Amino acid sequence: MEYLIGIQGPDYVLVAADTVAATSIIQMKHDHDKMFKMSEKILLLCVGEPGDTVQFAEYIQKNVQLYKMRNGYELSPTAAANFTRRNLADYLRSRTPYHVNLLLAGYDDHEGPALYYMDYLAALAKTPFAAHGYGAFLTLSILDRYYKPGITREEAVDLLKQCLEELKKRFILNLTSFNARFIDKEGIHEVDNIPLAKVES
Amino acid sequence: MSILAYNGGAVLAMRGRGCVAIAADRRFGIQAQTVSTDCQRIFPMGQRLLLGLAGLATDVQSVAQRLKFRLNLYELKEGRQIKPQTFMSMVSNLLYERRFGPYYAEPVIAGLDPVSLEPFICSLDLIGCPMVTQDFVLSGTCSEQMYGMCESLWEPDMVSDTGDSWGQLGTRGDSWEHVGTCGDMWGDSWDCLGAAAPSRCMACASPSGSQTWSVALGTAGDTWRHVG
Numbered sequence: 001m002e003y004l005i006g007i008q009g010p011d012y013v014l015v016a017a018d019t020v021a022a023t024s025i026i027q028m029k030h031d032h033d034k035m036f037k038m039s040e041k042i043l044l045l046c047v048g049e050p051g052d053t054v055q056f057a058e059y060i061q062k063n064v065q066l067y068k069m070r071n072g073y074e075l076s077p078t079a080a081a082n083f084t085r086r087n088l089a090d091y092l093r094s095r096t097p098y099h100v101n102l103l104l105a106g107y108d109d110h111e112g113p114a115l116y117y118m119d120y121l122a123a124l125a126k127t128p129f130a131a132h133g134y135g136a137f138l139t140l141s142i143l144d145r146y147y148k149p150g151i152t153r154e155e156a157v158d159l160l161k162q163c164l165e166e167l168k169k170r171f172i173l174n175l176t177s178f179n180a181r182f183i184d185k186e187g188i189h190e191v192d193n194i195p196l197a198k199v200e201s
Numbered sequence: 202m203s204i205l206a207y208n209g210g211a212v213l214a215m216r217g218r219g220c221v222a223i224a225a226d227r228r229f230g231i232q233a234q235t236v237s238t239d240c241q242r243i244f245p246m247g248q249r250l251l252l253g254l255a256g257l258a259t260d261v262q263s264v265a266q267r268l269k270f271r272l273n274l275y276e277l278k279e280g281r282q283i284k285p286q287t288f289m290s291m292v293s294n295l296l297y298e299r300r301f302g303p304y305y306a307e308p309v310i311a312g313l314d315p316v317s318l319e320p321f322i323c324s325l326d327l328i329g330c331p332m333v334t335q336d337f338v339l340s341g342t343c344s345e346q347m348y349g350m351c352e353s354l355w356e357p358d359m360v361s362d363t364g365d366s367w368g369q370l371g372t373r374g375d376s377w378e379h380v381g382t383c384g385d386m387w388g389d390s391w392d393c394l395g396a397a398a399p400s401r402c403m404a405c406a407s408p409s410g411s412q413t414w415s416v417a418l419g420t421a422g423d424t425w426r427h428v429g
Contacts, residue, residue, distance in 0.1 A: 085262070089259055089262075089263050092259065117236055119231060119259075121257065121258070121259040122259045122263075123208065123261075125236055125258075127236065127237045130236065130237075136234065137234065140234070140235075
């Protein structure tokens with residue numbers, strides 16, 4: 001089962017996702033990237049129904065880029081999150097609802113870092129940390145216990161590692177590989193030293 | 202598993218003397234998992250009008266957003282603040298438009314009339330049936346528990362005691378200074394200045410003495426109703 005996690009710090013957001021793409025009992029890909037770059041400082045992490053994830057995420061991605069082309073500046077993470085929510089909510093009661101669970105993480109030069117949790121019913125919540133999937137049931141309590149608002153980047157990576165170790169220990173499904181990224185005022189950066197295999201794509 | 206209990210939540214509003222109060226919990230959860238503890242269920246819809254929504258979180262957000270849109274248009278067209286009764290009809294209309302595929306949100310409205318400052322509370326069901334009461338309204342997943350508490354604790358003419366309406370329900374002829382006004386004596390702000398004998402009881406005109414004075418009704422302690 002797919003897993004997403006996000007941790008917001010004072011001037012960055014750390015997000016991570018597992019990199020397994022599976023169908024039934026077969027692992028199709030071990031290096032599948034579930035993060036979609038909305039803009040230079042916004043990432044959309046998307047899991048759920050296999051076709052819907054890419055279709056919906058790319059639709060939002062293209063529209064965020066279109067806004068930038070038309071208006072000359074990028075949507076803020078708050079605006080992007082609300083735009084995404086409006087779209088998901090409108091599709092919910094159509095003939096073609098999207099079954100996707102999302103984390104939207106971004107950095108705004110005025111507002112600072114932001115992490116938004118959205119479930120497939122389009123309920124939006126801005127949170128300091130969040131997780132999706134069965135893994136959330138095992139790791140939210142670790143985040144509750146050790147997260148603090150002024151958490152540094154090193155501490156955030158350690159907290160992320162604690163969560164992933166917990167999954168390795170107690171989750172029956174073997175999620176072997178993850179990728180993680182930081183978003184801050186400089187943009188999006190890869191995190192190299194998370195345990196378990198790194199994404200090669 | 203009921204759709205209205207998927208996210209959970211509760212909203213409650215009460216009517217008092219010259220005031221209304223509204224309260225809601227702040228848990229955003231998905232069945233047993235709590236996602237955040239600061240979600241907003243009460244939305245300001247005017248200077249003295251608040252809308253609380255309980256039910257499915259996505260519909261709570263959608264209804265609040267669509268309603269704010271309609272309300273903004275109303276205020277632009279009419280050039281004035283909406284009355285709570287009219288707002289109730291607006292909410293009812295929005296919900297009944299979806300009669301056969303409803304929003305899973307049950308609203309509670311609390312506010313004061315923009316002109317007369319008359320307090321108003323009401324609730325609606327998920328398809329927009331309005332219910333106006335004079336005491337309290339509520340909706341949410343623990344409605345039975347809330348009905349029990351409200352029914353036993355609510356009494357008429359309670360005043361706000363946050364320092365906003367009454368500084369202190371004085372005793373024995375405290376003197377009061379009139380510090381703020383909203384047009385209606387009952388909603389005005391009063392600060393207790395200290396003990397001083399009031400002149401006469403408003404009801405029976407007997408002069409102050411050793412009686413117990415409960416509620417200050419006038420300016421600077423000069424009109425009092427004694428209760429004992």
